[in-house]
Amino acid sequence: MSADMDTKIPEIIRRHSDFCSIFANPRRLMIMKCLFDGEKTVGAIATEIGMPDYNISQHLRIMKDRGAVRQRKEGREVYYRCANPKFIEACKMIRDGLIETYAEMNIAMSAEDL
16 A cells, blocks of 8 residues: 555544454453453453463553553552453454354354354
8 A cells, every 4th residue: 555545544543453453362352351350460360361471461561552451550469451341342242243153154152262
């Protein structure tokens, strides 16, 4: 795509694309799913999804930089939460859509698989 064509893309579309790229990584989707129930520490997230703390921290930093999660400190603990409940709803809608689509294709899939 030429530079001229690129300048015609509205800023919100650019940001939307950049934001959605966060979820092109399955580990980040797992982190977001982990935050469906509310805020958690890095350690709690790591334990829940079976990944090392340092790896969770790297992913959370990317997610925070792009606006998907927020953090708050309480003493020495840092808690992370989804930045906007609509992001969780969007993830759930996509999962539900995938389950329905796979069902139409006669491929068994459950919410736990996604």
